[in-house]
Amino acid sequence: MASATASSVSFTSLSSSLKKNQVSHLKKVSVSFGGKSFKPVPLRFRVACAAKPETVEKVCEIVRKQLALPADSAITGESKFASLGADSLDTVEIVMGLEEEFEISVEEESAQSITTVQEAADMIEKLKE
Amino acid sequence: MKLHCFDRKFFHSSPSLTPIQLPSPMETHLWYVIPREVKSESLLNKYLDILSPCEKENVFQMRGEEPRKNALLARALVRTTIARYQINSQVSPRSLRFKKNIHGKPELEWQFSDHGLSPPLHFNISHTSSLVACGVTMNSQIGIDVEEKHRTIKHNILTFARRYFSKDEVQYLAAILDPEVQRQEFVKLWTLKEAYVKALGRGFSGAPFKTFTIRYKGVAGGSFNPLEDLNPEALQMVVDSFDDPIELTSNWQFVLLELVGSHYAAICMENNVDIEGKRTVPVKLTVWKTIPFLEDECVSGTDAVKTVSGLK
Numbered sequence: 001m002a003s004a005t006a007s008s009v010s011f012t013s014l015s016s017s018l019k020k021n022q023v024s025h026l027k028k029v030s031v032s033f034g035g036k037s038f039k040p041v042p043l044r045f046r047v048a049c050a051a052k053p054e055t056v057e058k059v060c061e062i063v064r065k066q067l068a069l070p071a072d073s074a075i076t077g078e079s080k081f082a083s084l085g086a087d088s089l090d091t092v093e094i095v096m097g098l099e100e101e102f103e104i105s106v107e108e109e110s111a112q113s114i115t116t117v118q119e120a121a122d123m124i125e126k127l128k129e
Numbered sequence: 130m131k132l133h134c135f136d137r138k139f140f141h142s143s144p145s146l147t148p149i150q151l152p153s154p155m156e157t158h159l160w161y162v163i164p165r166e167v168k169s170e171s172l173l174n175k176y177l178d179i180l181s182p183c184e185k186e187n188v189f190q191m192r193g194e195e196p197r198k199n200a201l202l203a204r205a206l207v208r209t210t211i212a213r214y215q216i217n218s219q220v221s222p223r224s225l226r227f228k229k230n231i232h233g234k235p236e237l238e239w240q241f242s243d244h245g246l247s248p249p250l251h252f253n254i255s256h257t258s259s260l261v262a263c264g265v266t267m268n269s270q271i272g273i274d275v276e277e278k279h280r281t282i283k284h285n286i287l288t289f290a291r292r293y294f295s296k297d298e299v300q301y302l303a304a305i306l307d308p309e310v311q312r313q314e315f316v317k318l319w320t321l322k323e324a325y326v327k328a329l330g331r332g333f334s335g336a337p338f339k340t341f342t343i344r345y346k347g348v349a350g351g352s353f354n355p356l357e358d359l360n361p362e363a364l365q366m367v368v369d370s371f372d373d374p375i376e377l378t379s380n381w382q383f384v385l386l387e388l389v390g391s392h393y394a395a396i397c398m399e400n401n402v403d404i405e406g407k408r409t410v411p412v413k414l415t416v417w418k419t420i421p422f423l424e425d426e427c428v429s430g431t432d433a434v435k436t437v438s439g440l441k
Contacts, residue, residue, distance in 0.1 A: 065283075080190070082191075083191050083196070085193065085196045089276070092293060096289065096292060108337040108338070108339070109337075
C-alpha cells in the first residue's frame with residue numbers, strides 16, 4: 001500500500017484531498033466515465049522507481065497499435081490514454097494487450113487505475129518483480 | 130412508449146436554450162449531439178465560454194482537433210442540458226458546479242437553494258468520436274453508454290469475453306454462429322454493462338464486469354432466442370449480480386436503443402418507484418437531438434431512435 005511517509009499531507013477525507021488536488025490517496029481511485037479519466041494524480045514516490053525505458057517503449061507501441069495512431073505520433077510516459085482518444089473499451093483492450101505481451105495478469109481494480117503510459121509500465125514492472 | 134414532443138424545432142438567433150420540464154419519476158431524457166454537424170467556430174467558442182477553467186484545461190489536454198472538439202461538446206452538452214431544466218432562475222450553463230461522489234462519479238453540486246434540498250437531478254454522459262449523449266433523470270441513478278454499431282475490437286470477441294465478461298455472457302455469445310451478429314451482440318452487451326457500472330457509480334472496480342451478467346429476461350434456462358423471438362417482455366434486459374442480493378439487482382432497468390442508425394445506446398436507471406405495489410414500471414423515454422444554443426429536435430418516435438429492448 002502506498003506509504004505516504006514521503007508526503008507531509010495527512011490522510012483526511014477523500015473529498016478534501018480531491019479539492020486540494022494533492023497526493024493523499026491511500027488507494028488510487030481513478031475511474032473512467034465516457035472514456036475520460038478524472039484526475040488521476042500520479043503518486044510522487046513512483047518517480048523514484050520508474051519503469052525501464054524499454055518497458056515504456058513497448059507500452060507505447062501497444063497503445064499506438066490499439067488506437068491506430070501513426071508511427072510518428074508522439075507518445076511518451078506522460079501520455080494519457082484518454083487524451084490520445086482511448087475510450088473505456090480501448091483502455092480495456094490496451095490492458096489485455098499488455099497482459100498478453102508481458103505475460104501478466106491485471107486485476108480489474110488495477111486496470112482501471114492505469115490512465116497513462118507510465119502508470120501502465122510501472123504496474124507491469126511491479127507485477128514482474 | 131409514451132411520446133412527449135415539446136416543440137419540434139427551435140431556431141434562435143441569440144444563444145438561448147429551450148426550457149424543458151423536469152422528467153417525471155421513471156422518465157429518462159436523452160440528449161445527443163453529432164459532432165460532425167457542429168462546425169461553426171463562433172458556436173464552439175460559445176461552448177468554451179461556459180466551461181469551468183478545469184474543464185477547459187481538460188479539453189486542451191486532448192490530442193488532436195477532433196478529440197478536443199468532442200471533449201468540448203461533451204462538457205457543453207452536460208451544462209446546457211441541465212440548465213434547460215430551469216430549476217432555479219439563477220442557473221445558467223456557466224454557473225453550474227459539479228462535484229464527484231466518493232467513487233469519482235460526477236454529480237451536480239447545488240449551491241443556490243438555502244432552503245430545501247438540492248433537486249435530485251441525475252445525469253450521465255457518454256461519447257464516441259461520432260456522437261455525444263447525456264441522459265437525465267429525476268430521483269434515479271442513471272448510467273448511459275453509447276458505442277458505434279460497427280465498432281470492432283482488436284482481439285477475438287470470445288477471447289475478450291472470456292477475459293472480461295461472465296460465464297453466462299460468454300456462453301450466450303459463443304452460441305451465436307454468425308460472426309457479424311455475434312459482434313453486434315457483443316457491442317450491445319458492452320454498452321449495457323458499461324451503463325450499469327456507471328449507474329452504480331462505484332467505478333469499474335466497484336462492479337467488475339465478471340461479477341454480473343446482463344441477459345435477456347426470457348433467456349434463463351429456456352430456449353429463447355432473442356434474435357428471433359420478438360416478445361418485448363422477454364427482450365427486457367435484467368442483471369444478475371454475484372455480489373449483490375437479488376432485491377438490489379431488480380432495482381435496475383435497462384433500455385437499449387439504436388440511435389441514428391449508427392450507434393447503440395444503453396441506458397440503465399434505478400427503479401425506486403413503487404407505483405401501486407408494482408415493482409417494475411416501464412421506462413418513459415424522450416430523446417432530443419441538439420446543437421446547444423442553436424437548435425433542438427425531439428426525435429422520439431422517428432427513425433432516429435429504434436428501441437432494441439426495454440421500452441413498450
